[in-house]
Amino acid sequence: MIKIMLIDVHTHIFPENLAERTLLNLCEKANNTITPIADGTLGGLLAEMRASGLDYAVICPIATKPKQFTVIIEEAEAISKGERGAEAARHLIPFASVHPADEARFSRLREVAERGIRGVKLHPYYQPCILDSPEMLEYFRCCLDLNLVVQCHCGFDVGFPFEPLCGPERVARVIREVPGLRFIAAHLGGWRQWGGTAEQLLGKDVYLDTSILPQDNDNRSAMSILREHPPEKLLFATDWPWLSFADGIEYVRKAGLKKADTRAILGGNAAKLLGVTKPAAW
Ligand SMILES: [Zn+2]
Numbered sequence: 475m476i477k478i479m480l481i482d483v484h485t486h487i488f489p490e491n492l493a494e495r496t497l498l499n500l501c502e503k504a505n506n507t508i509t510p511i512a513d514g515t516l517g518g519l520l521a522e523m524r525a526s527g528l529d530y531a532v533i534c535p536i537a538t539k540p541k542q543f544t545v546i547i548e549e550a551e552a553i554s555k556g557e558r559g560a561e562a563a564r565h566l567i568p569f570a571s572v573h574p575a576d577e578a579r580f581s582r583l584r585e586v587a588e589r590g591i592r593g594v595k596l597h598p599y600y601q602p603c604i605l606d607s608p609e610m611l612e613y614f615r616c617c618l619d620l621n622l623v624v625q626c627h628c629g630f631d632v633g634f635p636f637e638p639l640c641g642p643e644r645v646a647r648v649i650r651e652v653p654g655l656r657f658i659a660a661h662l663g664g665w666r667q668w669g670g671t672a673e674q675l676l677g678k679d680v681y682l683d684t685s686i687l688p689q690d691n692d693n694r695s696a697m698s699i700l701r702e703h704p705p706e707k708l709l710f711a712t713d714w715p716w717l718s719f720a721d722g723i724e725y726v727r728k729a730g731l732k733k734a735d736t737r738a739i740l741g742g743n744a745a746k747l748l749g750v751t752k753p754a755a756w
Pocket of ligand 1: 486
């Protein structure tokens with residue numbers, strides 16, 4: 475059997491000394507409707523990647539204040555330079571985070587690109603913004619000019635009131651207004667707004683990541699998006715530590731797509747998007 479390349483485009487890690495408390499806080503914020511499957515540390519991530527044979531994982535940090543840009547980009551660089559160990563450097567693809575309210579956001583985005591980081595993570599609930607506002611369209615035009623991938627939380631968030639900041643209709647407007655932007659709409663285009671994804675995003679030039687929560691595993695609207703969106707625009711993701719790699723891979727396989735399409739979703743598409751040319755051995 476040929477080994478297929480596995481790339482998760484959506485994982486989170488937290489500093490060793492804060493991980494436990496951060497995960498507890500996040501669970502509490504979500505009224506304990508979510509449970510982490512791991513400790514949320516870099517070591518925990520690598521251990522599970524190794525166990526599941528994952529080649530690469532994209533790290534998605536979220537600056538909840540503009541000034542956090544610096545520590546986040548420095549950590550990204552430390553990972554890539556091998557300062558967090560050779561395995562981290564070989565298997566992790568850290569993204570940066572530029573807060574939408576940062577006055578220096580455009581020069582920060584330029585710095586991200588100049589430092590060779592391939593994209594930015596955006597989370598409109600933790601970084602308050604309306605996805606298709608004129609300011610955000612400027613932000614996205616800047617990302618397009620710099621060839622940065624945008625990995626964005628989409629849909630409602632389990633930890634916040636259901637206010638539509640970044641649902642599928644707003645994603646649709648972004649991709650209409652900023653054609654060519656490499657935009658990953660997480661959670662199949664909009665967590666708990668999958669009817670909107672079906673109406674607004676199916677077949678469009680937007681990547682959808684496959685991260686879902688275990689309780690959404692049997693959701694038929696979510697699964698039909700996975701079956702109907704162009705397979706070259708779907709990217710395997712877990713939102714680790716909120717879903718295990720094994721369960722995330724199983725979820726993609728459950729769609730019953732053609733073998734070649736399943737392989738593309740599990741890693742091939744992400745490899746092209748991120749400029750990855752070869753698998754990473756353990
Ligand atoms: Zn996430």
